[in-house]
Amino acid sequence: MKILVCISKVPDTTAKISFTDGDTKFNEAGVQFIINPYDEWYALVRGLELKEANNGTVTTISVGGPDYDPIIRKALAIGADAAVRIDAQPTDSYQVASEIANYAKDNGYDMVLCGKETIDYNGSQVGGMIAELMDLPYVSLAVKLEVNGTIATIERDVQGGTEVVEVSGAFVLSASKGMAEQRIPNMRGIMQARTKPLTVVPASGSSAMTEVVSYELPPAKTACKMVDAEDMDELISLLHNEAKVI
Amino acid sequence: MDFSFTENQTMVQQMVRDFAEKEIRPNMMKWDESQEFPIEVFKKLGDLGLMGVLVPEEYGGSGMSYDEYIVVVSEIARVCGSIGLSVAAHNSLCTGHIMYFGNDEQKKKWLPKLATAEHIGAWGLTETGTGSDAGGMATVAVEDGDDYIINGSKNFITHAISGNIAVVIVRTGEKGDSHGMTAFVIEKGTPGFSGGKKEDKLGMRASETACLFFDDCRVPKANILGKVGEGFIQAMKVLDGGRISIGALGLGIAKGALDCSIKYSKEREQFGKPISQHQAIGFKLADMATEVEAAELILYQAAYLKNNKFPVVKVSAMAKYLTSEVAVRNSNEAVQIHGGYGYTKEYPAEKFYRDSKLCTIGEGTSEIQKLVISRELLRE
Structure with missing residues (x-):
């Protein structure tokens, strides 16, 4: 069983977000980066569980520069067998998906797993695009994945319940919370990560289809105004005139 | 000179933090109250390779250096000093003594079990x-x-x-x-x-x-x-490494005390603004953070000497002395910054305060460290 897991690099959840170049670029200065949690906790760990049960291999794939290597090595420390980094700066979902699809299509993977979204751009697009570009079925927002021979049974969260889907042959899946439990790498894994293959391959030259014009931060939280519990008139006046919600 | 963490140290730090938040923080006050020694936690630490950090891989250990070892002990102690102390004692004293002075047969017999926490030392x-x-x-x-x-x-x-x-x-x-x-x-x-x-x-x-x-x-x-x-000569050498170990424990407690003080002082408001904005508190935070940085530098200097088999007695004694005293000072200030709440078990400051005092006593008191340092100085 050959499993490909897409790994993206995102700012740590506690990172302070700011922009440079006239609000067109994310300011990476002083920011600590982590593996996108949906990629790590759910897609990668479920991939590893399937590999362990079925005697397969897990390869991770990322599109990025050498700055991606530390987080890729963490994926190797958690248990992936090998890693591929496509040497290009990620620009938009299409470019990333296209680079991954171009690499994956010649390598005969049984499944391509990714997180349901990255926690920075929240695009939820890469998985679907990879599937389309590789002409494979795509199951999104999956919470459970079982494989029996060539049949994969996948559960998805739908409004008010669960949908069960069956796929035959290779497929692409985006993993949601619940698919697996976070694995903390052990010291041996960390040591072994240095000797596992991290192959850097040149980009196929896919280009972005979109361009970021600008970013802006949400408005800062304003101070809380306390109104005396007895003073309903004041409260209503504030809600009407200042907050303009009634 | 390079003062930045290696990739290994960063990965180990993240791993230990994840473990401490998940397995230690939610239960530590319960263990503290009842004086329970949570053996199952040490088994899990063993699975992660944290009970034989310095033990070579051929004896079932993680084969890492004091650089990573400091990260392990300090990041655990940053959350809970008790678990940090037990990890330090197991790794550097019992396991360390066999690792440094045992013959091959003895190492093969005991180290693999100690490194995985099948045996507690x-x-x-x-x-x-x-x-x-x-x-x-x-x-x-x-x-x-x-x-x-x-x-x-x-x-x-x-x-x-x-x-x-x-x-x-x-x-x-x-x-x-x-x-x-x-x-x-x-x-x-x-x-x-x-x-x-x-x-x-x-x-x-x-x-x-x-x-x-x-x-x-x-x-x-x-x-x-x-x-x-x-045996006695061996014990003194084991304690040279032990001082780095207890130094890491003190560093972790000093950092934990600073962490909780920063957090609390930003939340707690008096006279219309967070107390961190009052200079009396802001200056305390500045002192605490400065001492943490200094303690950390000397501790990694001791690790560097130990890793490279240079004479380490003086610097490891200095590191143990400084980190321990900083742990006590920072924990004291943490309680002060928390005020009345710092005196209760609702906040972590009082536990750092109680735990920190061990550092200036265990594995050689601060006074003994000063004796070691002064003797080394006068010998030079």
């Missing part, structure tokens, strides 16, 4: 009558055929009850002769060998401390580490 030097003056010990081993027979007791021993094996240093020669003591490995279940009542301590309450008793305890000569008469 204890180490015994101190006695009721001898703490800083360890050389004056009264516990005696007398040769008898292929064995030695040990009589006496050891005091304030981490893991004396739950430990599966203990390395103990006992008298085999004349009192006052630094070559009159020998290190033995004793396995739990050996007739005449037992643990005493658990000490009821101020802090570090989840780390088990008790006496070890030897009552005509027969130990085979095969369990002697190194040569007869070298």
Whole structure:
């Protein structure tokens, strides 16, 4: 069983977000980066569980520069067998998906797993695009994945319940919370990560289809105004005139 | 010179933080209250390779250096000093003694089990009558055929009850002769060998401390580490590494005390603004953070010397002394910054305050460190 897991690099959840170049670029200065949690906790760990049960291999794939290597090595420390980094700066979902699809299509993977979204751009697009570009079925927002021979049974969260889907042959899946439990790498894994293959391959030259014009931060939280519990008139006046919600 | 963390250190830091937040923080006050030694946590730490950090891979350990070891102990202690202390004692004392002075057969026999926490390790030097003056010990081993027979007791021993094996240093020669003591490995279940009542301590309450008793305890000569008469010299060398270990413990507590103080001082408002915005508190935070940075630098300097097999006695004593005192000062300020709430168990400051005090006492008091430092200075 050959499993490909897409790994993206995102700012740590506690990172302070700011922009440079006239609000067109994310300011990476002083920011600590982590593996996108949906990629790590759910897609990668479920991939590893399937590999362990079925005697397969897990390869991770990322599109990025050498700055991606530390987080890729963490994926190797958690248990992936090998890693591929496509040497290009990620620009938009299409470019990333296209680079991954171009690499994956010649390598005969049984499944391509990714997180349901990255926690920075929240695009939820890469998985679907990879599937389309590789002409494979795509199951999104999956919470459970079982494989029996060539049949994969996948559960998805739908409004008010669960949908069960069956796929035959290779497929692409985006993993949601619940698919697996976070694995903390052990010291041996960390040591072994240095000797596992991290192959850097040149980009196929896919280009972005979109361009970021600008970013802006949400408005800062304003101070809380306390109104005396007895003073309903004041409260209503504030809600009407200042907050303009009634 | 490069002051940045290596990729390994960063990965180890993240791993230990994840573990501490998940497995230690939610339960630490319960363990502290009841003085419970949570053995299952140490088994999990063993699975992660954190109970044999410095043990070479061929003996089942993680094969890392003091650089990563400091990260392990300090990041655990940043959350809970008790668990940090037990990890430090297991790794650097019992396991360290066998690793540095055991023969290949002894290493193969005991290290793999210690490195995975299948065995919890204890180490015994101190006695009721001898703490800083360890050389004056009264516990005696007398040769008898292929064995030695040990009589006496050891005091304030981490893991004396739950430990599966203990390395103990006992008298085999004349009192006052630094070559009159020998290190033995004793396995739990050996007739005449037992643990005493658990000490009821101020802090570090989840780390088990008790006496070890030897009552005509027969130990085979095969369990002697190194040569007869070298036990005390070995113990002093083990403590050179132990000082880095306790230094990491102090550093972690000092950082934890700073973390909770920053958090609280940004949330707590007095006179219309967060107390962090009052200079009285802001300056305390500045002092605490500055001392943490200085303590961390000297500790990694000691690690550098130890990793490269340079003389480390003076700098490791300095590192142990400084980090321990900073741990106590920062924990004291953390309680002060938290005010009345700092005096309650609702906030972590009081636990840092209680736990920190062990650092200036255990594995050589601050006064003994100063003695070591001054002797080294005057010898130079």
